[in-house]
Amino acid sequence: MLSFAGKFVRTVDAVNYRMGRIMMYFIFVMVAILLWSSISKTFLLPSLWTLELAQFAMVAYYILGGPYSMQQGAHVRMDLFYGDWSARKKAQIDAITVLFLIFYLGVMLYGAYDSTSYSFQYGERSPTAWRPYLWPIKVVMFFGIFMMLLQSISELFKDIATLKGVDL
Numbered sequence: 135m136l137s138f139a140g141k142f143v144r145t146v147d148a149v150n151y152r153m154g155r156i157m158m159y160f161i162f163v164m165v166a167i168l169l170w171s172s173i174s175k176t177f178l179l180p181s182l183w184t185l186e187l188a189q190f191a192m193v194a195y196y197i198l199g200g201p202y203s204m205q206q207g208a209h210v211r212m213d214l215f216y217g218d219w220s221a222r223k224k225a226q227i228d229a230i231t232v233l234f235l236i237f238y239l240g241v242m243l244y245g246a247y248d249s250t251s252y253s254f255q256y257g258e259r260s261p262t263a264w265r266p267y268l269w270p271i272k273v274v275m276f277f278g279i280f281m282m283l284l285q286s287i288s289e290l291f292k293d294i295a296t297l298k299g300v301d302l
Contacts (some may be wrong), residue, residue: 136302151202167191250273252273
């Protein structure tokens with residue numbers, strides 16, 4: 135079991151690390167889209183697609199960068215007491231709270247699956263003037279939630295290993 139957990143943690147962490155490092159630069163894609171939006175509204179005919187595409191880029195940036203943030207411990211947390219606790223106490227609390235996160239992400243993944251399959255089945259489009267298909271961003275959201283769920287399980291395994299005094 136320990137070898138499975140170690141392989142799982144290393145694989146998930148490696149995938150989310152690489153994906154997070156790539157997504158860090160995705161902010162420049164959003165800036166480029168919004169810059170083009172400003173230029174086209176000022177000097178040319180306004181583009182219908184720019185703001186919605188920037189929103190899609192922001193969703194991808196946020197959803198796909200979340201597992202990397204979790205892995206790096208970069209999420210915001212209430213550090214009033216947590217910072218003074220020992221590594222073992224932090225692992226105990228984290229192991230309990232990550233179970234709630236895993237449940238929440240499971241529910242979110244179920245909803246994302248339903249929404250994505252609906253979008254594929256009916257060719258769902260955005261109700262804006264541009265009217266892009268919504269399935270590409272819904273696939274990104276489903277994948278991002280799935281990777282966040284895997285990262286949460288990885289964090290749970292790391293916390294359990296810390297409590298047992300074992301290295302993964």
